[in-house]
Amino acid sequence: ILRCLWSTSTSLRPRNSHVTHVIFDMDGLLLNTEDLYTEAFQNICSEYGKEYTWSIKMHCMGQKPDASAKYTIDQLNLPLTTEQWKEKLGKQLNVVFSRSKLLPGAKKLVSHLKSKGIPIAICSGSSKAAFVAKTSHHSEFFSQFDPIVLCGDDPEVKHGKPHPDAYNVTNSRFAFPPNPKTVLVFEDAPNGVIAGVEAGMQVVMVPDHRVPNTLTEKATVALKSLEDFKPEDFGLPAYDE
Missing domain, CATH: 1.10.150.240 (Putative phosphatase; domain 2)
Structure with missing residues (x-):
């Protein structure tokens, strides 16, 4: 796996670059x-x-x-x-x-993937109650995801991140579950990165600036922002000009 810390450009081509499905963490990744x-x-x-x-x-x-x-x-x-x-x-x-806001690049990326027919999911450590509190004023945005797995009180997720349970369960709930190698995970937390990697998936990490570089090394690539992500680097359709 190619590791590229804080990459914001260049032609990144990971070994397993053909992505068919995408799973997003939520807290600190899509929302503040x-x-x-x-x-x-x-x-x-x-x-x-x-x-x-x-x-x-x-x-x-x-x-x-x-x-x-x-x-x-x-x-x-x-x-x-x-x-x-x-x-x-x-x-x-x-x-x-109730004060939650979408983070930079989230709306553009999610809307783009949805428009291109790429199956997208949420895999969050939240409980149902917390999810509703965070997302009720962003209902249109979150209606684009299927499935939405809330590990905080999902009975099938026996172990939270960094255990791979969360991503294994989410993958199994796609309409047509793909090979994990073709799934791209977006995460901000080291625990989540480990969970995605252990599930056999590629992981784009968008960490808090305080996270040491040593805790980003398991990710396929680490970026400063979702705005820096280039879909074509993972075999996904490029943004329309």
Whole structure:
């Protein structure tokens, strides 16, 4: 696999370049909700005089809600159970996530793939309730995806990212499930990249600028923004001129 960190141009041609299906993570990739999660998590931690640090957040990104809650509680020694944490988080969902915005390049890329008949899916660690809070004001955009797999409470996804379950299940729910080698995953989190790679798929990573380069190396390519992605580099139809 060709690795190209922070590539924004050139003729990238990965070994398995012919992509037929695309799966998108959501938080921090299509929506700015990773920033909103940070705000919501910090609101809880502040009640106990604690800081939700980047190192804790990076470990939590992409994980199921229970796993991220437990990790944060354990790391900060918070006097909360996982259920209590989730209750506090739930009370913030509609307020915080109603401010979600599409990230640069998301609308253009998704609309382009849809118009060219490329099957596109969502594979998110969100629960159904969180998904509704984040996407209700972007309903037209998210109506383009099928399937939408919400790993937070999907009974078939036994293990969250970085385990490959999430992407294996999503792949199986395409109308005509493809060979994983022809599936392209878009991710922002190291846990998600590992999950996609372990599922046998190619992965484009669009990481937060704070993610060290050493944690982008498993991706097929790492970009600064979805705006930098060239579909033809993976055998997909190029953008219309």
